Amino acid sequence: MLNLRPAAMFLKSRPGLFRVRVSADPEPNVGDIYGIQSLWGGGATILTDFSRIIGHEDLLNVRYHIKPNTSPDPNPIYKDSLWKVYEDKNGFDRAWLVHQVVVEPMHDAVFTRMDAPGTDLHTTAIVESPLPRPLDPPGADGTVRFRSYEADSMALDVTSSGSALLVLSELYYPGWRATVNGHSVEIRKVDGALRGILVPSGKSQVVLEYVPMSFYLGAGLSGLTAICVFAAWLILRRQSNGSASK
Numbered sequence: 001m002l003n004l005r006p007a008a009m010f011l012k013s014r015p016g017l018f019r020v021r022v023s024a025d026p027e028p029n030v031g032d033i034y035g036i037q038s039l040w041g042g043g044a045t046i047l048t049d050f051s052r053i054i055g056h057e058d059l060l061n062v063r064y065h066i067k068p069n070t071s072p073d074p075n076p077i078y079k080d081s082l083w084k085v086y087e088d089k090n091g092f093d094r095a096w097l098v099h100q101v102v103v104e105p106m107h108d109a110v111f112t113r114m115d116a117p118g119t120d121l122h123t124t125a126i127v128e129s130p131l132p133r134p135l136d137p138p139g140a141d142g143t144v145r146f147r148s149y150e151a152d153s154m155a156l157d158v159t160s161s162g163s164a165l166l167v168l169s170e171l172y173y174p175g176w177r178a179t180v181n182g183h184s185v186e187i188r189k190v191d192g193a194l195r196g197i198l199v200p201s202g203k204s205q206v207v208l209e210y211v212p213m214s215f216y217l218g219a220g221l222s223g224l225t226a227i228c229v230f231a232a233w234l235i236l237r238r239q240s241n242g243s244a245s246k
Contacts, residue, residue, distance in 0.1 A: 001028050007066050007083040008034035017094040017149060018063035023071070030066075049193035050171055052111055059121060059191065061169040063091040092122070094146065095156060097164040097199075099138040100124040101131060101190075110192045125165050125190040136162025136201065152210040159203050166206060168195045175212030180204050 004022070008030055011020060019037045022028055031038045039060060053059065065086045069079060076084035102124055104110045110126050113119060119126075123138075139161030147155040158166055165188075172189040178197050179185060181204055190196035197206060 001030075001033055003082050004028060004030060004066070005034070006080050007078060007085055008036055010078045010085060011036055011064055011066075014064070017061065017146060018091070019061045020064045020066060021057060021062050023065060023067040047171060047173070047193070053191070053193040056114065058088065058091045059169065059194070061092055061094050063088055092169055093144070094149075094170075095144045095166060095168045096122065097142040097144060097158070097160055097166055098123055098125045099135045099162065099164050101135065101165060102126050103130055104128060107192070114191060121191060125167055125196055126192070127188060127190050127196070129188075131165070131188075131198065133163065133198075135164055138162070138164075154208050156206045157203070158199050158206055160199055160201055162201045164199055165190070166197045166199050167191065168197070168208075170195050175210055176208055177211050178206065178208045180206050 012034065017037070019039060020030060021039060022030060027038075027040055029038075029040045030036045031040055039054060039057070039062065065088065067073065067076075067084050067086065069082050069084055071084055073084075073086060075086070077087050078085035098121075100123060102113060102119075104113050104126055105128055107128060110128060113126050114121065142158070142160040142164060144166065145157045147157055154170075156166075167190055171193055172187065172195050176187055176195070177184070178187050180197065180199055185197055187208070188196040188198075195208075197208075199206065
């Protein structure tokens with residue numbers, strides 16, 4: 001981990017959102033140590049869908065690979081005495097727009113279609129149920145820009161020439177909520193494990209927040225506790241006033 005620091009500092013200087021893989025076994029957790037997003041993880045909480053999509057590193061926004069300095073691969077964009085860094089220009093952005101979808105009702109069939117010849121996930125998303133309305137054909141290139149990005153929230157400015165599906169290279173997971181221009185919208189599972197949000201033509205502000213059911217349960221219990229405490233205070237006060245008047 002210590003000798004990875006120079007390569008990690010180089011990557012931290014790179015613009016935009018991206019993820020990194022380190023070709024080492026076991027793979028070091030550069031995310032927690034150096035604040036570089038990676039696919040490192042595991043344990044009891046690993047998602048089944050993630051384990052199936054992890055082979056699609058490009059789809060998961062892996063743009064850089066750190067490899068030992070002995071790697072024979074040509075054209076590193078960085079190297080030091082121990083490590084080389086390579087850029088994968090085929091890596092997807094953290095979010096993009098598509099104007100076509102393919103419906104595969106069976107979950108396993110989604111992953112099969114993703115690997116089928118001719119499937120271009122840059123322009124087509126694979127969904128497990130039909131969209132509530134058709135998408136418009138692509139016109140002028142749309143734009144997606146992150147205004148903020150945190151572990152439990154993110155905000156994007158989206159411009160589209162027609163109704164489109166915004167695909168985020170973020171795992172679909174219960175508890176996430178989304179709004180488009182202030183209105184609550186559904187987050188759909190696309191490409192087997194990612195998030196998709198319908199956006200209209202024109203400019204949109206998209207906001208996602210992680211608000212799991214435990215949050216609502218906690219808020220409800222807190223509110224109930226406050227009511228009980230207040231009721232108990234009123235009872236005690238009335239009893240005290242009654243005793244004083246006798």
